[in-house]
Amino acid sequence: MIQEKIINGQKHWLNHKGETVPARMVSPLEKSASRLLQRQVKKLKYLSNALIKARKILDADLEKHFDLVRRETGVDALLTGNKTIIDLDQDTKLQIRTPKRVFFDETSLVAVELLERYFDGRQIDEEIRIFMKDILGIREKRNIDQAKLHVIYRHETKDQDFRKAVSILKKSEREETGKTYINLYIRNGNDQDWQLIPLNFSAISENGNE
Secondary structure: OOOEEEEOOEEEEEOOOOOEEEHHHOOHHHHHHHHHHHHHHHHHHHHHHHHHHHHHHHHHHHHHHHHHHHHHHOOOOOOOOOEEEEOOOOOEEEEEEOOEEEEEOOOHHHHHHHHHHHHOOOOOOHHHHHHHHHHHHHHHOOOEEHHHHHHHHOOOOOOHHHHHHHHHHHHHEEEEEOOOEEEEEEOOOOOOOOEEEOOOHHHOOOOOOO
16 A cells, blocks of 8 residues: 655655655656555445355355255255246246366376377367366376266276276265356346346446446
């Protein structure tokens, strides 16, 4: 943040080292950046705190709703997984998604080598080829999407190397739950497309639209 001092009647700014710098020595670009951030930081902090408060209220409302689901069904279920809540006239819906990702232990590296041997030089469809690139990400310790993984598992062949690779991969699988994503959608009438209400800056374009 901008900190100014008057020394011998001259305006000085404090830099990141705590040193005083004559204002005339601060470039126009540095002044512009500092003033821009000073103007925006309070607004952005306010919005961040508002989102945190809204999320707490939303979580409490969701828990009340899911408690009602348990009472109405007579089942004390955990209600894990993805959920969609839609209103009576079906023009507003809330989606709660908690994606699950798969990672593997070190034995999976053996499976990757076997899969490379199997697919090397073979004529395979584009879908399998794309998913194989994702599977090879195991070497880089990337998480793998379960849907992509099952494309490999469903591949039909009697090749022993391939079957062994799949067996090793299945045994080496470890699952983790990702962050929960909450999306709000609205539409004007049942024959209209759903419109996402953006809740983060990255989802909003420069003209203010999603």
